[in-house]
């Protein structure tokens with residue numbers, strides 16, 4: 001079900017950093033080494049909109065679960081399950097549509113067209 005491996009995530013982020021120049025360029029290897037450096041990801045997420053940090057394992061992710069319009073984020077079912085069951089998630093996503101599985105990278109790439117925004 002997951003489209004991107006961790007390595008894909010770092011590849012994309014490395015590319016985004018180079019393109020946006022929000023900080024000095026970093027290689028995939030350098031980003032990998034930052035895997036458990038939450039402060040680093042928090043700072044980067046203030047500059048880049050194409051990824052989120054998982055609230056359970058604190059790793060960067062470009063697709064995952066968005067709970068309650070961004071109150072919480074989880075990268076995988078395993079991480080989601082630390083807080084709720086699949087049933088609870090489905091209830092949340094059915095009720096008000098503020099909880100969903102999404103891909104922030106693809107969302108940020110289509111920014112400007114807002115096809116998804118106007119429901």
Ligand SMILES: [Zn+2]
Pocket residue numbers: 054055056057058059074075076079
């Ligand atoms: Zn996680």
